[in-house]
Every structure is written in C-alpha cells, then in structure tokens.
Amino acid sequence: MRTVKVGLIGIGNVGLAVLKLCQKNKKIIERKSGCVIEFKLVCDKDKSKKELLSTDVEFVTDYNKIVKDPEIDIVVELIGGLHPAYEIITESIKHGKHVVTANKAVLSEYWDKIFSLANKYNKTVYFEAAVAAGIPVIESLNEGLAGNKILSITGILNGTTNYILSLMTQNKYNFDTAVKKIQNMGIAEADISYDISGYDTACKLSILSSLAFFSWVKLKDIKIEGIENIELQDIYFAENFGYKIKLLGHSSVYKNKYYFEVRKYLVPQDNIFANINYEYNGILVEGDACGKIIFVGKGAGGLAAASAVVSDIIYIAKDITSAVGGREQYVEYTPKKLNIISSDEVEGFFYLRFTTVDRPGVLAKISNVLGQHNVSIASVYQKEPLVKYRKGVPILLLTHKVKEKNLLSALNKIKNLDVVLKPPVYIKILSNAE
Amino acid sequence: MRTVKVGLIGIGNVGLAVLKLCQKNKKIIERKSGCVIEFKLVCDKDKSKKELLSTDVEFVTDYNKIVKDPEIDIVVELIGGLHPAYEIITESIKHGKHVVTANKAVLSEYWDKIFSLANKYNKTVYFEAAVAAGIPVIESLNEGLAGNKILSITGILNGTTNYILSLMTQNKYNFDTAVKKIQNMGIAEADISYDISGYDTACKLSILSSLAFFSWVKLKDIKIEGIENIELQDIYFAENFGYKIKLLGHSSVYKNKYYFEVRKYLVPQDNIFANINYEYNGILVEGDACGKIIFVGKGAGGLAAASAVVSDIIYIAKDITSAVGGREQYVEYTPKKLNIISSDEVEGFFYLRFTTVDRPGVLAKISNVLGQHNVSIASVYQKEPLVKYRKGVPILLLTHKVKEKNLLSALNKIKNLDVVLKPPVYIKILSNAE
Numbered sequence: 001m002r003t004v005k006v007g008l009i010g011i012g013n014v015g016l017a018v019l020k021l022c023q024k025n026k027k028i029i030e031r032k033s034g035c036v037i038e039f040k041l042v043c044d045k046d047k048s049k050k051e052l053l054s055t056d057v058e059f060v061t062d063y064n065k066i067v068k069d070p071e072i073d074i075v076v077e078l079i080g081g082l083h084p085a086y087e088i089i090t091e092s093i094k095h096g097k098h099v100v101t102a103n104k105a106v107l108s109e110y111w112d113k114i115f116s117l118a119n120k121y122n123k124t125v126y127f128e129a130a131v132a133a134g135i136p137v138i139e140s141l142n143e144g145l146a147g148n149k150i151l152s153i154t155g156i157l158n159g160t161t162n163y164i165l166s167l168m169t170q171n172k173y174n175f176d177t178a179v180k181k182i183q184n185m186g187i188a189e190a191d192i193s194y195d196i197s198g199y200d201t202a203c204k205l206s207i208l209s210s211l212a213f214f215s216w217v218k219l220k221d222i223k224i225e226g227i228e229n230i231e232l233q234d235i236y237f238a239e240n241f242g243y244k245i246k247l248l249g250h251s252s253v254y255k256n257k258y259y260f261e262v263r264k265y266l267v268p269q270d271n272i273f274a275n276i277n278y279e280y281n282g283i284l285v286e287g288d289a290c291g292k293i294i295f296v297g298k299g300a301g302g303l304a305a306a307s308a309v310v311s312d313i314i315y316i317a318k319d320i321t322s323a324v325g326g327r328e329q330y331v332e333y334t335p336k337k338l339n340i341i342s343s344d345e346v347e348g349f350f351y352l353r354f355t356t357v358d359r360p361g362v363l364a365k366i367s368n369v370l371g372q373h374n375v376s377i378a379s380v381y382q383k384e385p386l387v388k389y390r391k392g393v394p395i396l397l398l399t400h401k402v403k404e405k406n407l408l409s410a411l412n413k414i415k416n417l418d419v420v421l422k423p424p425v426y427i428k429i430l431s432n433a434e
Numbered sequence: 435m436r437t438v439k440v441g442l443i444g445i446g447n448v449g450l451a452v453l454k455l456c457q458k459n460k461k462i463i464e465r466k467s468g469c470v471i472e473f474k475l476v477c478d479k480d481k482s483k484k485e486l487l488s489t490d491v492e493f494v495t496d497y498n499k500i501v502k503d504p505e506i507d508i509v510v511e512l513i514g515g516l517h518p519a520y521e522i523i524t525e526s527i528k529h530g531k532h533v534v535t536a537n538k539a540v541l542s543e544y545w546d547k548i549f550s551l552a553n554k555y556n557k558t559v560y561f562e563a564a565v566a567a568g569i570p571v572i573e574s575l576n577e578g579l580a581g582n583k584i585l586s587i588t589g590i591l592n593g594t595t596n597y598i599l600s601l602m603t604q605n606k607y608n609f610d611t612a613v614k615k616i617q618n619m620g621i622a623e624a625d626i627s628y629d630i631s632g633y634d635t636a637c638k639l640s641i642l643s644s645l646a647f648f649s650w651v652k653l654k655d656i657k658i659e660g661i662e663n664i665e666l667q668d669i670y671f672a673e674n675f676g677y678k679i680k681l682l683g684h685s686s687v688y689k690n691k692y693y694f695e696v697r698k699y700l701v702p703q704d705n706i707f708a709n710i711n712y713e714y715n716g717i718l719v720e721g722d723a724c725g726k727i728i729f730v731g732k733g734a735g736g737l738a739a740a741s742a743v744v745s746d747i748i749y750i751a752k753d754i755t756s757a758v759g760g761r762e763q764y765v766e767y768t769p770k771k772l773n774i775i776s777s778d779e780v781e782g783f784f785y786l787r788f789t790t791v792d793r794p795g796v797l798a799k800i801s802n803v804l805g806q807h808n809v810s811i812a813s814v815y816q817k818e819p820l821v822k823y824r825k826g827v828p829i830l831l832l833t834h835k836v837k838e839k840n841l842l843s844a845l846n847k848i849k850n851l852d853v854v855l856k857p858p859v860y861i862k863i864l865s866n867a868e
Contacts, residue, residue: 024583032766134579136570136578139574139578140574140578143745144574144745145568145741146744147463147748148459287568288458289744290741291568291731293569293730293731294728297724297725297726298726301725306581306723307721310581311577311578314581
C-alpha cells in the first residue's frame with residue numbers, strides 16, 4: 001500500500017482533532033483512500049504546541065519546512081486568517097503540493113488567485129471544512145448536485161450567532177448576557193466581532209455561491225448585516241407573531257440576476273430553519289432538478305471540522321494513489337462576472353417596529369408615509385410592551401411584498417417624524433415559499 | 435472536448451427526466467464533466483415509448499443492443515425490479531461498461547455479486563438515485579463523511595408511506611382513504627404493496643448500511659414491519675402525547691453489534707423527523723467525528739431522481755475523460771460478515787395500546803403481567819376514545835426502557851387475558867437522544 005505524506009500547519013482544536021481522528025480511524029481511512037496517510041511534519045509558530053502532540057510526529061515552527069519538503073504530497077492549512085495562510089496555500093501549490101484548507105477568509109478573499117494558480121499547476125485545493133464544518137455541503141454542491149442549475153442557497157452558517165440567538169429566544173437573555181454566557185461556556189472566542197458582524201457568514205456564503213454559480217462572488221457583492229443591534233423585544237414580538245429571528249446567508253437568482261445578502265430574518269416557526277438551534281448549521285440548496293435539499297449538522301467543533309478535513313485528505317490521497325492527482329480541478333475557475341443586483345432591488349415581506357410617543361394619530365402619520373412609498377401594510381399590532389421600556393410605545397407592522405428600496409426611502413422619512421422617538425427597526429421575513 | 439457515450443435503458447418518468455435534464459443543463463454538465471454527454475441509444479421493451487422521445491435519439495427495444503455496443507461507455511439502467519435489471523448490469527460490466535442504476539431492489543439483493551464483478555472488471559457502478567432520489571446521501575456516506583466510523587443511520591426513506599402517514603395525521607383520513615387519495619393524485623402507483631410493507635424502505639436501508647458498515651447487509655438481516663395495520667386512533671393518541679407516527683429505517687451499533695429495522699416509530703413532535711412530511715425523505719447519519727448530519731429533500735419524482743442519475747453520469751464521465759474510469763471502486767466490497775443481533779435484543783421505549791372490557795381491575799391485570807416480564811410503566815392514560823369504537827375501551831401505556839424481547843413475551847400473555855378484546859398494539863418510540 002502506497003504512503004501519502006501530509007504536512008499539517010496550525011495546531012489548534014481542529015489540527016489536533018485531525019491527528020486524533022486519523023489515528024483512531026486509521027483502518028477505515030486506509031480502506032477508503034487505498035493508501036497509508038502519514039503526517040510527516042506538523043507545524044505551529046508557537047513552540048509550546050509541541051507538547052500537545054504524540055512523540056512520533058515531527059514538529060517544526062517554520063511552515064516553509066513543510067511547503068518546501070519535496071516528500072510531502074498534501075499540505076493541510078489550518079491557521080486561519082488571511083496571512084500567512086494565503087502564502088502557505090499558494091507556495092504549496094507552486095511547490096507541487098495539493099492543499100486542504102478550512103480557511104473561509106482566505107478563500108473568499110483570494111478565490112480567483114488560488115484556483116487559477118491551482119489550475120495552472122494542476123493541483124487541487126479542497127475546503128470542505130471551510131463551510132459548516134462536518135456537513136458535506138461543498139462536495140454535494142460540487143458533485144452530488146452537479147447536474148442542476150442552482151437557483152438559491154439559504155443558510156444558518158455561523159454557530160456562534162445562532163447560539164446567541166437561540167439563548168435569547170429560549171432563555172430570554174438580552175444580547176450582552178447571551179454573549180457572556182457562550183464565552184464562559186467556551187463556545188465562542190473572546191473576539192466574536194467577525195461572527196456577530198455577519199462577516200463569517202458572508203465568507204461562507206461567498207464560497208458556496210462561487211461554487212454554485214461558477215463565478216467568484218466577492219464579499220463586496222454581499223449586503224452584510226450582523227446581529228449586534230438586535231433587541232430582546234424583537235425576539236419577543238417575532239415569537240408572538242409565529243416567527244423566530246435567525247441570521248441567514250442568502251443567495252438567489254431574481255429576474256435573471258443574482259443577489260447576495262447576510263441579514264437577520266424572521267423565520268416562520270414551522271420552517272426548518274426555525275428549529276436549527278445553538279451550534280447547529282443548516283443549508284438549503286435549491287436546484288432546478290433536485291428541488292430543495294437541506295443539510296443540517298454541527299457547524300463548529302474540532303472533531304466536526306476534522307471530519308471534513310480528513311474526507312478531503314482521503315479524496316486527494318485516492319487520486320494520488322491512482323496517479324491522477326490534480327487531473328481535474330475541484331473548482332472550475334473562470335473569471336466571468338455575474339450579473340449582480342443589490343438586494344435593495346428585490347421584493348420581500350418585512351417586519352417593522354417603530355418607537356413612538358403615546359398619542360392619537362401616530363399610526364396615521366406613519367402609514368401615510370408608507371403609502372406614499374407604495375409600502376402596503378398587511379397587519380398592524382399595537383401591543384402593550386412585553387418588557388418595560390423607558391420611553392415610547394412600540395408599533396409593529398408587517399408589510400405586503402415591497403421592494404426594499406421603497407421601504408428604505410419610507411423609513412428614512414418616518415424616522416424624522418416628530419412622533420417617532422427612535423430609528424425604526426426593520427427585519428426581512430423569510431417566506432415559506434423560499 | 436471528448437464525447438462520452440451513454441446508453442439508457444428504461445423510458446419511464448426518470449428516464450425521460452434524465453434526457454430532458456441533460457438537454458436543458460447541457461452547458462453546466464459539460465463544465466462539470468469536462469466532456470460532451472451523448473445518449474447514443476435509448477431502450478424500452480415497449481415500442482410505443484419511442485413516441486415520447488425527441489427525434490435525434492436512436493431507439494431500440496432490445497437492451498442487448500446497448501449492453502453489447504462497443505462504443506457505449508456508460509449504461510444507465512432505469513427499469514427497476516430484479517430481472518432483467520440484474521442481467522443488464524452484470525452483462526454491461528462484462529462488456530466493459532460503467533453502470534449507473536436507480537434500482538434499490540437489485541442492489542440490495544445482489545450487492546456482493548454486482549460489486550465483486552465490478553471490482554474484477556475494473557468498472558464502477560453508481561447508484562445515487564437508488565436512495566432518496568435527489569438527496570446526495572450515497573456520495574456523502576461514501577466520500578464526504580469518509581473519515582468517520584458510522585454509528586447509526588435513521589431515515590424516512592419512502593415517500594409513499596410518508597405521504598399516507600402525513601395525510602392521516604393532517605387530515606385525519608383513515609388508512610384506506612389516504613391510500614385512495616394519493617393514488618388519485620397520481621403520487622403512488624396502483625400497486626403500493628412494496629411501499630406499505632416496508633420492503634422499499636428496507637432495500638434502501640440495506641444499501642445505506644452496506645456502504646456505511648463495509649459489508650453487505652441483506653434484507654433478511656433487517657426486521658421489517660410496514661404500515662398496513664396502522665389505525666387512525668394511534669395517530670390521534672400519539673399526537674395527544676406529543677408524537678407523530680413515522681415509518682423509519684434504522685441501523686445502529688449496539689454493544690459492538692449491529693441491528694437493522696424498518697418499523698413505525700413514535701417521533702417526538704420537536705424531532706426533525708416529525709416535520710418531514712408528504713413526499714419528503716430525511717436521513718440522519720451519525721458519525722464518530724461529524725456527529726449527527728441530517729439530509730432532507732424530495733424522495734420521489736422523475737426530476738429529483740434524474741438529478742442523482744445525472745450527477746452519477748458526470749462523475750463517471752469525468753473519470754473516463756481523464757482515462758482513469760474504474761481505477762478505484764466506488765464501493766469497496768469485501769465479504770466480511772457483520773456481527774448482527776436481532777432488534778428484539780435491543781432496549782427501547784414503547785407505546786402500548788390495549789383494547790379491553792370496561793370494568794374495574796383491568797389495568798391491574800395488564801400491569802401485573804408487564805411487571806412479571808420486567809416491563810416498567812412510565813405513564814398510563816385511560817382516555818375517553820376520541821373516535822367511536824364498536825366495542826372495548828383503549829388503555830394506553832408508555833414504558834420505561836425495556837428489552838423488546840421481554841415486552842413481546844409480556845404482550846403474548848396479555849393478549850390471552852379474558853379482559854383483553856384485541857391483540858395489543860405496540861410502537862417503538864424514537865428518543866430525541868437517538
């Protein structure tokens with residue numbers, strides 16, 4: 001049985017789990033790959049990481065020792081971030097290695113450079129772990145659904161924000177308490193700004209969309225909104241009306257154009273996304289033949305990500321064993337531009353919350369402005385607040401279908417009305433038809 | 435661009451959808467496969483099917499014309515049933531062709547013969563459409579989750595029975611009315627005996643399990659129960675207690691042994707399976723690294739199955755283009771036997787319904803026998819029947835965890851008690867931990 005040699009860079013949770021899994025399931029992996037996987041060198045810039053390793057793995061602190069080692073067939077990049085991850089990946093390709101990476105940031109930022117380089121050098125770059133950890137959605141999009149024209153992708157793609165929203169919904173914690181809670185539980189890092197800003201979800205949406213639509217979807221093509229400003233009262237009101245609030249990444253074809261957005265959505269309680277909670281991720285892929293396919297699983301955790309990394313290693317090792325490694329590109333890259341529109345141009349249903357003075361005629365003033373902008377109201381709720389507010393009363397509206405641009409113009413006027421005390425809150429509603 | 439030639443046998447819904455999809459998404463398929471897919475010959479024993487085809491496809495009625503055509507690279511078998519599907523597949527392999535099949539019956543019945551033959555001739559047999567139509571669960575089990583030891587598989591694998599159960603639950607139709615309804619809607623065939631007996635689900639469970647556990651799991655290794663005897667009152671009572679009734683296929687490792695069963699389950703209403711309704715299928719795969727991954731999508735329909743067939747064609751075509759077709763077996767076949775136990779030996783929670791005379795002391799008699807067999811009762815419900823029965827009153831029990839064998843012995847005695855009017859009904863409960 002041939003031996004395929006791997007160099008692993010980055011000894012964090014995932015790196016350690018990859019080493020452990022390859023040891024534990026050695027026989028299964030040999031059967032699946034038809035070869036022996038040997039970790040020839042393992043690297044971390046932090047010398048102390050060496051102590052976490054078993055003695056029979058050689059440890060280095062300089063990643064160049066791996067990238068330039070002529071014996072190494074596959075480089076596994078698990079350091080995250082843009083640099084030097086980008087240099088590791090591209091130098092590895094140039095030195096004739098295949099690459100496995102779990103790095104969503106570097107892929108969404110350098111998609112064209114990485115895959116055109118891989119193409120040039122006949123090497124492959126696999127990245128199942130970059131999106132939704134152990135859920136095999138990259139492979140499915142790329143191969144299992146290969147005969148389809150993909151029409152849309154919708155997903156809960158970030159476990160940290162989903163955990164925060166779940167705690168707010170289930171336990172009625174406010175945002176800050178929920179964040180502290182998951183940091184204490186060790187579920188989230190100290191710095192969760194990439195998660196709660198929507199950036200992490202956007203990176204993953206960029207990768208899924210680039211694969212699905214055969215063209216690099218850049219971060220700047222995606223409208224990105226996070227969950228930083230979410231208020232507990234919106235969780236309450238949404239629940240009251242039969243919805244849960246989720247952060248979704250969403251790509252879709254709309255009138256022959258594409259739009260991409262990461263934002264909070266009101267999701268109907270009987271929609272599958274409403275029941276994907278805590279660290280779980282879920283992705284709905286809609287194809288013209290397969291219809292709607294939904295994948296659900298843990299979106300975080302060392303072992304779940306290791307499952308994806310190891311399946312990528314097996315994939316490449318199989319091809320190396322049959323001497324065809326790199327014979328076909330895993331990602332077909334062509335620098336064709338998609339016809340993209342802003343999601344402002346798309347029609348949708350919306351939840352609106354206004355904080356107003358408590359006197360007659362307020363609703364008339366607001367609905368008057370909405371009407372002027374062709375925003376038609378489906379329902380109005382003037383409820384007693386469920387929690388105490390210092391000042392103002394909430395007015396809640398659900399709209400009929402409206403172009404978001406029109407809504408934004410209306411809200412822009414409404415916020416300047418003298419009866420309105422705070423900037424209006426608006427959240428898009430996911431219709432069950434989507 | 436190289437041309438890969440395909441012969442398609444069986445012009446039903448799926449066959450027609452495959453031809454249509456390959457035409458509609460020609461460009462996508464060429465990008466994905468790196469070659470042109472040409473349907474050189476199309477076959478059906480029924481001459482009249484020719485009229486359904488566009489004029490530029492050559493039609494034959496004798497499948498041997500395809501199997502023996504030296505130009506054909508891939509044979510797509512879509513006739514279903516055991517014979518001559520088995521002969522088509524094996525003769526195609528012997529004549530140097532790769533095979534794509536959607537045939538769950540022939541695979542579960544001849545797994546060893548088909549894959550050892552494919553191995554011998556260095557050909558591959560792909561079968562994504564044989565289980566859950568367009569859901570890429572075969573590929574995921576085989577590749578995306580390849581680094582995992584698979585611990586269990588649980589699934590709603592038959593759209594017809596799931597549709598019947600959904601109609602019974604949502605519309606409160608009885609079994610016969612639900613069956614007539616879906617036959618009138620054209621959703622089910624005239625003969626649904628393979629569906630409602632659990633046979634179809636068992637074939638699919640056999641395929642998934644054989645892949646997951648590296649060993650042919652035969653139909654006779656699976657305990658198979660259908661939905662023929664289901665009564666509307668059990669749907670009502672289950673709902674009342676927070677459950678829905680579903681037909682599940684389930685494979686699991688239990689104390690280092692394997693068991694396989696197809697049976698009705700009471701599924702908690704907040705479990706994902708409770709919300710997979712009508713023609714939708716759902717499969718939960720549990721791996722030691724990835725945790726629980728759930729796949730949901732349409733389990734039936736020509737286009738959904740065609741999505742899977744076309745992805746298999748692309749897969750093989752890619753390998754042929756790079757001259758490595760058959761270089762690696764898609765299914766690794768070794769005739770190792772699994773250590774199998776009967777599901778009677780497994781512990782579970784159960785729902786029991788007794789139809790008894792309406793007089794004091796009945797519950798005491800029943801619970802006495804249960805106690806003698808170590809069946810411990812978690813809850814008792816003696817409810818007014820929700821629908822009218824001709825005779826007898828229902829007594830409902832939920833058990834604590836009990837070995838099914840013990841329960842069966844107890845029920846065997848109980849059914850002979852003079853106060854019990856009908857054979858007891860018992861249904862296993864899916865715990866949310868599973």
